[in-house]
Amino acid sequence: MSIQILPAQLANQIAAGEVVERPASVVKELVENSLDAGADQIDIEIEKGGHKRILIRDNGKGIARDELGLALSRHATSKIGTLDDLECIVSLGFRGEALASVSSVARLILTSRPPNQSEAWQARAEGRDMAVDIQPAAHPVGTTVDVVDLFYNTPARRKFLRTEKTEFQHIDEVLRRIALSRFDVAFSLKHNGKVLRRFPRCNSEDTRLKRVATIAGNEFAQQALVIHSDYQSLKLDGWLLPPQLARAQNDGQYVYVNGRMMRDKLIYHAIRQAFEGLVDEQRYPAFVLFLSLDADQVDVNVHPAKHEVRFHQARLVHDFIYRALDDVLQHNLTQVDQSAERQTLAPAVPDHDYISPLRPARSDHQISDGGSRPAAARSGATSAPAAGYSRYQQLMSPQTSADPTQSSHYWLLDDGMVALFDEGQLRVCSAQQVIEVASRVPEEDKAVVSQPLLMPVSVSADSGLLHIAQQRYEPLLALGIDIGWTGQRIMVRKVPAGMRQQNWADILPRLLSENATPPFDQAWLQRVLHPVSDNIDENQLTSALKLLRHDPEGWQTLLQRSAVMPVASWWKEQHNNG
Amino acid sequence: MLPVPADRAPDSVNTLIKRAQALAGLSLGELALQANVQVPEHFRREKGFTGQLLERFLGAEAGAKAQQDFPDLGIELKSIPIDPSGQPLETTYVCYAPLLGVAGIDWASSNVCNKLRHVLWVPIEGDRSIPPAERRLGTPFLWSPNADQYAILKADWEELMERVALGHVDSITARLGQALHMRPKAADGSALTDAIGQEGQRIRTRPRGFYLRTTFTAQILADQFG
Numbered sequence: 001m002s003i004q005i006l007p008a009q010l011a012n013q014i015a016a017g018e019v020v021e022r023p024a025s026v027v028k029e030l031v032e033n034s035l036d037a038g039a040d041q042i043d044i045e046i047e048k049g050g051h052k053r054i055l056i057r058d059n060g061k062g063i064a065r066d067e068l069g070l071a072l073s074r075h076a077t078s079k080i081g082t083l084d085d086l087e088c089i090v091s092l093g094f095r096g097e098a099l100a101s102v103s104s105v106a107r108l109i110l111t112s113r114p115p116n117q118s119e120a121w122q123a124r125a126e127g128r129d130m131a132v133d134i135q136p137a138a139h140p141v142g143t144t145v146d147v148v149d150l151f152y153n154t155p156a157r158r159k160f161l162r163t164e165k166t167e168f169q170h171i172d173e174v175l176r177r178i179a180l181s182r183f184d185v186a187f188s189l190k191h192n193g194k195v196l197r198r199f200p201r202c203n204s205e206d207t208r209l210k211r212v213a214t215i216a217g218n219e220f221a222q223q224a225l226v227i228h229s230d231y232q233s234l235k236l237d238g239w240l241l242p243p244q245l246a247r248a249q250n251d252g253q254y255v256y257v258n259g260r261m262m263r264d265k266l267i268y269h270a271i272r273q274a275f276e277g278l279v280d281e282q283r284y285p286a287f288v289l290f291l292s293l294d295a296d297q298v299d300v301n302v303h304p305a306k307h308e309v310r311f312h313q314a315r316l317v318h319d320f321i322y323r324a325l326d327d328v329l330q331h332n333l334t335q336v337d338q339s340a341e342r343q344t345l346a347p348a349v350p351d352h353d354y355i356s357p358l359r360p361a362r363s364d365h366q367i368s369d370g371g372s373r374p375a376a377a378r379s380g381a382t383s384a385p386a387a388g389y390s391r392y393q394q395l396m397s398p399q400t401s402a403d404p405t406q407s408s409h410y411w412l413l414d415d416g417m418v419a420l421f422d423e424g425q426l427r428v429c430s431a432q433q434v435i436e437v438a439s440r441v442p443e444e445d446k447a448v449v450s451q452p453l454l455m456p457v458s459v460s461a462d463s464g465l466l467h468i469a470q471q472r473y474e475p476l477l478a479l480g481i482d483i484g485w486t487g488q489r490i491m492v493r494k495v496p497a498g499m500r501q502q503n504w505a506d507i508l509p510r511l512l513s514e515n516a517t518p519p520f521d522q523a524w525l526q527r528v529l530h531p532v533s534d535n536i537d538e539n540q541l542t543s544a545l546k547l548l549r550h551d552p553e554g555w556q557t558l559l560q561r562s563a564v565m566p567v568a569s570w571w572k573e574q575h576n577n578g
Numbered sequence: 579m580l581p582v583p584a585d586r587a588p589d590s591v592n593t594l595i596k597r598a599q600a601l602a603g604l605s606l607g608e609l610a611l612q613a614n615v616q617v618p619e620h621f622r623r624e625k626g627f628t629g630q631l632l633e634r635f636l637g638a639e640a641g642a643k644a645q646q647d648f649p650d651l652g653i654e655l656k657s658i659p660i661d662p663s664g665q666p667l668e669t670t671y672v673c674y675a676p677l678l679g680v681a682g683i684d685w686a687s688s689n690v691c692n693k694l695r696h697v698l699w700v701p702i703e704g705d706r707s708i709p710p711a712e713r714r715l716g717t718p719f720l721w722s723p724n725a726d727q728y729a730i731l732k733a734d735w736e737e738l739m740e741r742v743a744l745g746h747v748d749s750i751t752a753r754l755g756q757a758l759h760m761r762p763k764a765a766d767g768s769a770l771t772d773a774i775g776q777e778g779q780r781i782r783t784r785p786r787g788f789y790l791r792t793t794f795t796a797q798i799l800a801d802q803f804g
Contacts, residue, residue, distance in 0.1 A: 231682075269745055272778025315740040319681035326681075348682025452717035454664045454701055454803040456603030484603060486580050491603040493717060500803065 007128040008073075012104030013154060019101050022161060023050025023150055024170035026106075029098035030145050031178055034058035035185065036079060036091040037143065040201065045190045049164030050171055051150060059142040062114035068123035069132040071110060072103050088295040092260055099145070104130065105157065106150040112143040172197065176215045177261045180254050180288055183208050212239065212288060216252055219245065220286055225332055229324035231345040233294050234317065236324045240287035242332050243278035252286025257298060259290075263307045267291070270318045274325035278333075291321065320345065410545055412538055418545075420562060429562035431541055437558045438544035439526040441551045448480035450494035456484075457504040458491035459512075465490060468512050475520035476511065483511075502529070580604070583613045584637030591651055591720070597636050598698060598718035606702075607711030609635060617711040627710070628657050632700055646693060653720070654693045658795055659704025660716065664803065666792040667704040675760050675786040677773035680743055685732045688739075690758065690788050694731060697721050699798065719802050727757070727794075734758035735788075745776040747783055757794035763787035 006014075020026055027044060034042045037060025047053040063071050070076040079091040102108055103125045113120035120139030125132045151158040161167060168191055179187050179199045189197035202208040213221035216239075224239035241252065255262050255271075267289075275285045297317075299310040311317040323345055411419045418434055420427045461469065469483060469490045476483055482494035490512065492504050510528045530540060548554040581600040588594035601609065606628065610617045613634050618627055632638070638647040638655055647655040659667040673689050685691050701716030723731060734755040741750050752761040762784040775781035 266744060269776070269778040273745075273774055274778075276779055315736070315743050318743055319683075322681045345682070348684075348687070452599075452602070452719070452803070454660070454799065455703070455714065455716045458603055458714075484600075486604060486608055489603075493599070493602050 008130045009104050009128045012100045012130065015097050016101035016105045016154075017157075019097055020105055020150075022170060023054055023167045024174045026050065026054050026102055026147055026150065027056070027171045028174045028178070029093070029102065030054070030056040030147075031175070032092035033098060033145075034060055034143070035178075035182060036093055037061050039142065040184060041186045043188045043190070044171075044175065045193075046168060046171055047192055049167035049191075051161060051164060051167065052148065054147040054150065054171075055144065057142065057144040059140070062117070062141055062143050063110070063112040064114050065117065065121045065134070068110060068112065068121055068134055072099055072108075072123060072125040072130065072132050076100070086301060089300050090258075090295050100125075100130070102145075102147055105154050106152065107148045109146040109148075110143070111137050111139045111146070113139045113141050115141050177254060179211065180215055181256045181259050181261060181290075183211060216254070216286065216288060220252060220288075224286075224288075225328050227289070227324060227328050229320075229327065229343045229345060231320045231324070232316075233297070234320045235292040236289060236321060237292075238287065238289040240289070240325065240328065241285060243275055243285060243329065246275075246279045246283035246285045248283060250284035253284065254288040256290045257309055258292055258295060260300065260309075262309060264309055266311065266314055266318050267321060270321035271325060274322050274329060278329060289321075291317070293317065319348070323348065410541075412541055418541065419565075420558075422559060426565040426567055427559065427562040428565055429558065433561050434541060434544050434548070434558060435526055435530060436523050437554055437561065438547050439521075439523040440557070441547055441554045448478070449497040450480045450482055451497050451500055452482075452494045453492065453500060453504065456491045456493045457508060458489040459505070459508050460488055461485065461490045464514070465512055468514060472512065472520060475518075479520070479522065479525050481511070481525075483508075580608065580612055581635055583634040587637045587639060587648065587650060589650075591653070594636060594648060594651060594653065594698065595718075595720060598700065601632070601635055601700070601715050602717040603714060605712050605714045606631065609715075610711065619710070621710055628702060629655070632657060636698075648698075651696075653696045653698050655698050655700065657700045657702050658799075660701045660799070661705055662703075664701075664799060666795045666799065669759075669789040669792055670795050672758070672788040672790060674763065675738075675742070675788050677742055677747055677771060677783065677786065680739060683739070685735050688735060690731070690735050694723060699802075701799065717803075721798055721802070727798075730757045730794075738788075743774065745774045745778060747773045747781075747786070750786070755791070757791055759789055759791060760786045761789060 019029060023046070027046075027050070031042055031044070034056060037058060039058035039060035041059045043057045045053070045055040045057075067078075075097070077093070079093055080086055080089070099108070099110065103110075107124070109122060109124050111120055111122040120137045122135045122137035122139075123132050151161065172189065175187060175189050175197060179185075179197075183202040186201045187197065187199040188195060199211055199214065200207070202211050209221050212224075216224075220239070220241055223245055224241055227236060227238050227240060229236045241247075255264065255267050257264065257267070271285070271287065271289075279285050293311075297312050299312070302308050302310050324343070327343060327345070410421070412431060413419055413428075416431050417428050418431050420429070459465075466485055469485050473483060480494070480496035481492060484491055484493055490508070492508050495502070495504060507529065513528075516524065516528075548558055581597070581604075584597060588597060606617055609631055613631060615631070621627065632655060633647065636648075636655065639645070639649060646652060656670055658670055661667050673693050676683075676689075698718055698720055700718040703713040703716070705713075734757055738750060738755060738758070738760050741747060741754075750760050752759050754760070763786055767784060769785060770782040771785045773781050773783045
């Protein structure tokens, strides 16, 4: 078979598979449409359990003549217009599927008259393309949907239909559930011409309780505990039967989320948890509960029949329902009179005693719940070492030859000597002298910032070494090196910033060498870190020279210590001798 | 010059830090000698030894396990075993994970958040080849989660606690959670405790604890000693 677009009717029939399961689902979809249309009187007439006919008449705002055709097409709705609307559904329907789906699996006649139209019009869709035929009709303000011969063209579905009685019971149950959600609307239900249910509008607590009694039973209405609870923007209202009156069947369970009837797992989980241990395993608690929350906190676009929803803050909603019910049940257990006043739940605190209020500690260790302050606090705590480190990095960064004014100033010669070029003169000095002079450049250019070693380095010590360590503790500390000792060991705990990667296990014995003489200053430290015997590290030399170039005094000192190479006289000598 | 066990709780963060830093580089053997206690031969049975020894030198309030170690300062003490390259050797236990009575508890009031607000980390050599008495303490440091770390911990906690509250505690594996994870706590797998089941009923399950992943603690160490 080649790929082809499905005819409209077939597409609608497929969609109907999800939404229209049995006559009761048709009733649910159509009554919800009536409610969304603002009706406050809805009459339902059923023939033969809905197999033969389902007729819903309302006094809602009606559908204009021009829109009747659209009303019967799929993906046509007045309830949402943009994706943003989907985030915040306040109507019961929104998918724009119900009428089109039903009319694809039954003979559907839609008759409607909005208040501003003097006459009513009637529409029906027929054939594989669902062409809509519109005729004038007589009808009061409002809409009637007449559904005849459900599943006449889908025999497979028809086979699943139960007896008229069973299907009617399903319809009755749907109406009871809807009636509980809208006390402000009057409903009537006829079966085979006989009025079986009549729910007048309720405008007082008494009449509301009467409707509850009709639907959930007299016992329920008389014995039920009232619940009015809120927490933040969540509200839970309704009634629940004390646990000792739990029923043998689970037919007394009604839950609504923002007026929409629901069998949601999360909600039932919370309810079950609240009744845990209070109700016998074999029995079912009975309740009528209305949960309301901001429409943007709940996603109803999960299930075509909308039996389930997704809460953005699932745990918050779950815990609220559990705590609200638990509250009422515990009150009931302790026989305290339940006041009809709304209960606002206090924020929960862990029932352990280990939360001690934080004492305002030093500000650089304080953090906020919002999580915005820690960053600032942290940067405050680390800025000093970080700054020191960057200074040090600057100091130690190797000179790049890309900078001609810098690179042309010196050459490191093979024998550890340095040739300098200064104001037209060639000078030489030892590399060690450069390092030493650089190390005397005043302190502010190399602020001593200590950083701890993750694992302090230690050497074993005899009493002689220990004595030396004690003597050098202060001067070393001034150089950024924090040493400590135990009976047997001397260790380095902190080192100058940026020098953590050095091999301190090798350096420590040299710092404690008995041959060293005061002053124990930067120059000495540099000699210890970079012993003369070692090959001079070119990077180190570069840094030292760079430092000196920016310190006129230091540069002059270096020049004084260096010798001018008498290039001209040497040349003459060579030339004359030659 | 060797530190001695503290006779009272530190009265300020500074005192605590000073006490802690005096321990850097010392071995458990040296500390035990000072405190006049015996270092166990191996840590298999006495896992809490290091922590208890540290508590004595720092003046932590012993006893109430669920409380912060320095409640007046709001600081929690955590020792962290590291390998020779300075990497954490194991996950860090934070606290017991409550499986009941959790309704309405949010992150900010949770004991995980409470404990991780301010932590005094004490690195310690944890390589198995080093006998306990010779294991040395690294440099202790005070830490608070930065904004990113805080957000990650919060998200992990919320995801884990949602499963606990909604009755899916058995679906929680140690793989769940970027920085914080939850896993059975008891050494002995037969211990059981009450929890919430899938239908809202009571079930029996193994007790759980919250742990910090080594990737997370390694980053904390790297930030400090980079």
